[in-house]
Amino acid sequence: MGFDVLLKGNNMMRLLEGVGVALKISLISVVISIVLGVVIGVLLALKRPVITAVFRAYLEIVRIMPQMVLLFIVYFGTTKALGLNLSAEAASIIVFSFWGTAEMADLVRGALAGIPVIQYEGSVSLGMNTFQTYRYVIVPQIIRRMIPLSINLITRMIKTTSLVMMIGIVEVLKVGQQIIEANRKSSPDAAFGVFATVFLLYFLACWPISMLSKYLEKKWEN
Amino acid sequence: MDEILQVKGITKRFDDIVVFENLNLTVKKGEVVVIVGPSGCGKSTFLRCLNALEDIQEGEITLDGESINRNKKDISRIREKIGMVFQSYDLFPHLTILQNITLAPVKVKKRPKAEAEKEALELLERVGLLSKKDNYPRQLSGGQKQRVAIVRALIMHPEILLFDEVTAALDPEMVKEVLDVVLSLAKEGRTMIIVTHEMQFARAAADRMIFIDGGRIVEEGKPKDFFENPKTERLQKFLQTFTYDDEK
Numbered sequence: 001m002g003f004d005v006l007l008k009g010n011n012m013m014r015l016l017e018g019v020g021v022a023l024k025i026s027l028i029s030v031v032i033s034i035v036l037g038v039v040i041g042v043l044l045a046l047k048r049p050v051i052t053a054v055f056r057a058y059l060e061i062v063r064i065m066p067q068m069v070l071l072f073i074v075y076f077g078t079t080k081a082l083g084l085n086l087s088a089e090a091a092s093i094i095v096f097s098f099w100g101t102a103e104m105a106d107l108v109r110g111a112l113a114g115i116p117v118i119q120y121e122g123s124v125s126l127g128m129n130t131f132q133t134y135r136y137v138i139v140p141q142i143i144r145r146m147i148p149l150s151i152n153l154i155t156r157m158i159k160t161t162s163l164v165m166m167i168g169i170v171e172v173l174k175v176g177q178q179i180i181e182a183n184r185k186s187s188p189d190a191a192f193g194v195f196a197t198v199f200l201l202y203f204l205a206c207w208p209i210s211m212l213s214k215y216l217e218k219k220w221e222n
Numbered sequence: 223m224d225e226i227l228q229v230k231g232i233t234k235r236f237d238d239i240v241v242f243e244n245l246n247l248t249v250k251k252g253e254v255v256v257i258v259g260p261s262g263c264g265k266s267t268f269l270r271c272l273n274a275l276e277d278i279q280e281g282e283i284t285l286d287g288e289s290i291n292r293n294k295k296d297i298s299r300i301r302e303k304i305g306m307v308f309q310s311y312d313l314f315p316h317l318t319i320l321q322n323i324t325l326a327p328v329k330v331k332k333r334p335k336a337e338a339e340k341e342a343l344e345l346l347e348r349v350g351l352l353s354k355k356d357n358y359p360r361q362l363s364g365g366q367k368q369r370v371a372i373v374r375a376l377i378m379h380p381e382i383l384l385f386d387e388v389t390a391a392l393d394p395e396m397v398k399e400v401l402d403v404v405l406s407l408a409k410e411g412r413t414m415i416i417v418t419h420e421m422q423f424a425r426a427a428a429d430r431m432i433f434i435d436g437g438r439i440v441e442e443g444k445p446k447d448f449f450e451n452p453k454t455e456r457l458q459k460f461l462q463t464f465t466y467d468d469e470k
Binding site: 116118119121122123124125126127128129132136137140141144220 | 273275298299301302304305306308310311312313314315316325326329330331371374375378
């Protein structure tokens with residue numbers, strides 16, 4: 001079945017390192033996306049026409065453009081056009097954060113817009129000041145609304161890191177290809193075993209996050 | 223009796239639209255004032271101004287001699303003295319009933335949690351909802367939610383209670399259970415201003431009735447005179463919309 005090649009040399013270790021590279025890129029991007037997304041989402045909630053229009057354009061660009069095109073533009077394009085010499089990893093983090101920030105900001109905007117005005121009015125009527133209103137009433141509700149949606153975004157980002165091998169990053173999928181190439185003669189059927197393992201590794205990375213989301217959703221059902 | 227709330231010549235405008243103009247009202251301690259009027263007459267907006275949820279363009283509102291103004295820094299402190307229950311349910315969906323009630327006394331008034339919980343449970347028992355203390359708002363009916371909202375306002379020991387059409391969004395069979403609670407509060411001498419469409423309840427609860435139409439106080443008086451001998455034609459017409467002719 002081709003699983004045997006994984007036991008040769010340090011092949012399994014290399015695959016795991018590949019997963020590490022993919023997770024590193026996605027997690028750094030996720031953190032940047034959450035921070036910037038929350039800031040932009042709050043700005044959007046102010047409903048200033050200019051901010052909203054600029055953000056709409058940004059969000060559309062992110063949604064319409066394939067991530068791979070963005071990767072190529074940032075990695076290959078900036079080198080020539082702007083004379084920047086970005087590492088492939090930096091380019092990936094920029095692209096993934098650019099994408100994640102847009103989606104996260106839209107989630108924050110939606111969650112904020114979904115809190116009824118009466119929640120604010122009910123809070124201040126009880127004598128709560130602005131800080132207390134947000135701390136005890138608004139933010140907890142926003143977090144509950146956002147968790148399932150942002151976890152979905154995070155797992156999508158992890159999975160999409162498989163694209164970064166297109167700009168030369170040796171992540172898990174690339175390592176898998178290298179192993180198959182190197183063992184073409186000795187194990188011609190390595191493809192199944194290697195890719196099945198890659199599949200399993202992605203699953204193991206994303207599944208706990210999904211489970212966490214399910215758990216929190218259930219806990220906060222009320 | 224001493225005057226607790228004074229409203230002097232207040233005017234509310236949204237851009238160019240005048241909601242009400244030059245309204246005056248004085249409420250004495252322990253008095254129950256019920257405001258009625260056609261939809262859109264400005265009675266709810268008036269009530270919201272008393273709690274500084276809306277700003278006013280002219281005039282002054284004072285509670286215990288302290289001016290109520292949306293832009294005042296210590297408006298939160300003044301709002302603690304004003305309890306308000308709204309038409310739409312405003313319980314906090316992420317907190318249990320007990321947590322909903324104790325949040326403000328613990329966080330705003332800095333009362334010990336155990337003491338606040340004890341009082342919350344007593345109040346819940348009074349409105350017949352002790353068994354719901356650990357439930358979440360979505361597990362309650364509309365009438366139950368409104369009774370919790372009343373308890374949540376009461377535990378702050380407000381000097382005046384404002385009720386803004388608290389039964390307007392309820393199914394008919396739940397109206398009474400809520401109004402019974404409001405009525406019992408009226409009978410124990412609390413100061414209250416109630417906006418409502420329930421005329422029988424108004425008559426039973428009110429010390430003084432006020433009819434607002436077109437942004438002005440058109441008529442006011444004791445409930446008996448108000449309902450049996452309305453002086454103005456507008457009030458007569460308004461009250462007729464609540465009666466049915468048997469012979470038809």
